[in-house]
Amino acid sequence: MPGNGNSLNRLRAALTVFFALDGFVFAGWVVRIPAIKEQTNASASALGLALLGVSAGAVVTMTLTGRLCRRYGNHRVTVVCAVLLSLSVALPPLTHSALALGLVLLLFGAAYGGINVAFNSAAVELVAALRRPIMPSFHAAFSLGGMTGAGLGGLVAGSLSPTRHLLLLTAAGLVVTAAVGPTLLRHEPPAPPRRERRDAPRRLDGRTRALVLVFGLIAGCTAYGEGALADWGALHLEQDLGASAGAAAAGYSCFALAMTVGRLTGTTLLERLGRTRTVVAGGTTAAAGMLLGSLAPSLWAALLGYAVTGLGLANLFPVAVERAGALAGPSGVATASTLGYGGMLLGPPAIGFMADWFTLPAALTSVALLAAMAAAVGALVAPAARRAGD
Numbered sequence: 001m002p003g004n005g006n007s008l009n010r011l012r013a014a015l016t017v018f019f020a021l022d023g024f025v026f027a028g029w030v031v032r033i034p035a036i037k038e039q040t041n042a043s044a045s046a047l048g049l050a051l052l053g054v055s056a057g058a059v060v061t062m063t064l065t066g067r068l069c070r071r072y073g074n075h076r077v078t079v080v081c082a083v084l085l086s087l088s089v090a091l092p093p094l095t096h097s098a099l100a101l102g103l104v105l106l107l108f109g110a111a112y113g114g115i116n117v118a119f120n121s122a123a124v125e126l127v128a129a130l131r132r133p134i135m136p137s138f139h140a141a142f143s144l145g146g147m148t149g150a151g152l153g154g155l156v157a158g159s160l161s162p163t164r165h166l167l168l169l170t171a172a173g174l175v176v177t178a179a180v181g182p183t184l185l186r187h188e189p190p191a192p193p194r195r196e197r198r199d200a201p202r203r204l205d206g207r208t209r210a211l212v213l214v215f216g217l218i219a220g221c222t223a224y225g226e227g228a229l230a231d232w233g234a235l236h237l238e239q240d241l242g243a244s245a246g247a248a249a250a251g252y253s254c255f256a257l258a259m260t261v262g263r264l265t266g267t268t269l270l271e272r273l274g275r276t277r278t279v280v281a282g283g284t285t286a287a288a289g290m291l292l293g294s295l296a297p298s299l300w301a302a303l304l305g306y307a308v309t310g311l312g313l314a315n316l317f318p319v320a321v322e323r324a325g326a327l328a329g330p331s332g333v334a335t336a337s338t339l340g341y342g343g344m345l346l347g348p349p350a351i352g353f354m355a356d357w358f359t360l361p362a363a364l365t366s367v368a369l370l371a372a373m374a375a376a377v378g379a380l381v382a383p384a385a386r387r388a389g390d
Contacts, residue, residue, distance in 0.1 A: 007187060007190075010183055011183065011184070011187060011190065012134070013183075014181075014183040014184055015123055015126065015138060015184075016137065016138060017141075018078055018082060018119050019139065019145065020145035020148075021176050022082075022085065022112070022115055022142055023142040023147075023148075023149060024169075024172075025085055025086065025173055026149070027147070027148075027153065028089070028150075028166065029089050029092065029108070029169075030150065030153075031149075031153035031157060032093070032153065032157070032166065033047075036095075039093065039095075039096070039162065040096060040098055040100075040101055041097075042097075043098075050098045050099075050102035051105065053101070053106040054105045055109060056106060056109060057105065057106040057107065057111075057113060058109040058110065058116075059338055060113070061109070061110040061111075061113035061114045061117075062114070062117050062334050062337050062338045063334060065113065065114045065118055065334055066331035066332075067331070068114075068118075069330035070329065070330055073189060074119070074122035075187070076184075077114065078122060081111050081114040081118055082115055082173065082176075083173075083177055084110070084114070085108070085112060086169070086170050086172075086173025086177060087170060088108040089170055089173070091107065091108065092104055092105065092108070092166065093166055094163065113337075116337055117334045120138075120321050120325065120333045120337060123135060123138045123322070124321070124329075124333060126190055130190075132271070133266075133275070135266075135318040135319065135321070136265075137264070137267055139317065139318045140260055140263035140266070143256065146256075147257070208327050209328070211323075211381060211384060212328050212332045212335050213339070215332075216337075216338070216339030217339060217377060218279065218316060218377055218378060219316070219324075219336045219337070219343065220340050220342055221283075221373055221374040221377075222343070222374060223340040224344065225290065225309065225347065225367040225371060226259075226313065226344055226347070227344035227345065227347030228347035228348060228350075228351045228364065228366075228367050229367070230348075231347070231351070232348065232352075232360065232363075232364065233293075233306060234248040234249055236251075236302070236360050236361065236364060237251045241297075241298070241299050241302060242299075243299050247299060250303065251303060254303050254306045254307045254310070255309060256310065257307070257310070258306075258309075258311045259311070259313060260314075261311070261314075262282075262310065262312075262314025262315060263314045263318065266278075266314060269315065275319050276378060279374065279375060279379075280375045280379050282311075282312045282313065282314065282316050283312065283376075283378065284375050285308060285309075285312030286308070286313045286316075286367075287368040287371040287372040288312075288368075289304075289306070289307070289308025289309035289310075289311070289312055290364065290365065290367045290371060291365060292305030293306045293309055295361055295365070309367070312371065313371065316371075320336055321333055321337060324336035347367075351363045351364065354366060
């Protein structure tokens with residue numbers, strides 16, 4: 001099977017579907033948060049604490065999923081987590097208090113964190129087998145799934161209750177898993193080319209562990225920017241530049257669309273520039289874009305800055321996760337994903353504190369600073385990463 005091109009293509013298609021499904025289900029949940037807040041009568045602070053359940057469940061599970069993948073295989077864990085994700089997304093609208101919501105979101109977050117580690121680990125193996133840098137294409141599928149889920153969720157929000165909407169997501173997720181899951185379960189993970197194979201279990205020295213942490217740092221710097229723009233980008237446009245609510249909402253759309261385009265073209269970019277130059281160019285581009293987006297005096301210049309930031313950040317996370325997985329297998333993916341998710345969690349509150357201390361535009365320049373740091377770190381560790389991969 002590992003040498004069969006048709007089988008590898010089927011695996012690639014199946015993994016792409018699971019990436020898209022993950023983004024679709026998660027976005028469908030996110031757009032119903034306001035309605036569920038009203039249903040549970042939760043205050044803003046209580047809702048914030050309840051939403052931490054997603055983060056807590058994801059982070060805890062990410063640290064454990066690497067071991068499960070080594071024991072049971074990435075493909076099996078991916079399918080099981082897809083089922084759990086599809087089932088658990090129906091639970092939030094059944095709750096009637098912030099406490100109950102937080103508890104069910106622990107389960108939802110656990111499934112979300114687990115599937116992210118599992119299918120990223122499977123994608124790393126496929127990248128090695130195909131010997132092509134296709135990791136960005138999987139993350140582009142996640143972005144497209146998220147945009148589709150958010151768009152459809154917005155369309156049905158006025159006509160469907162959260163309960164019916166999320167139950168439909170459950171049904172869709174189970175149908176897709178039943179249709180595509182057997183492709184993963186029927187096949188063993190692809191073996192890498194002979195010269196790239198490692199003895200199992202893989203023994204990691206201190207240098208390799210340090211490199212995995214560095215790639216996790218790059219992922220965290222990227223996710224910090226995503227979280228910051230998701231939560232604060234629109235407010236900056238409305239509060240500091242006088243944009244209307246609709247124009248302000250377009251800010252994150254520009255960012256997300258540009259990131260999706262960047263990931264769709266990421267494989268070609270990686271083949272032409274290589275990983276190091278892609279990370280350096282991406283981080284530098286994102287830094288310049290965010291400086292424009294945060295400090296520009298006009299709305300259109302800020303929107304352009306948001307789009308440039310999305311293009312720059314697009315491929316940093318996929319490259320970081322792929323490199324960590326190539327060095328340390330599923331545990332490397334788990335480490336990089338955990339640090340990346342930690343960056344996404346850190347971004348919004350950090351921006352909030354800095355905005356109180358200084359101003360919101362000044363706080364948003366931290367996104368540019370961390371993007372530049374990711375570029376610098378990527379350039380500095382490139383020689384060590386190449387030696388560790390020999």
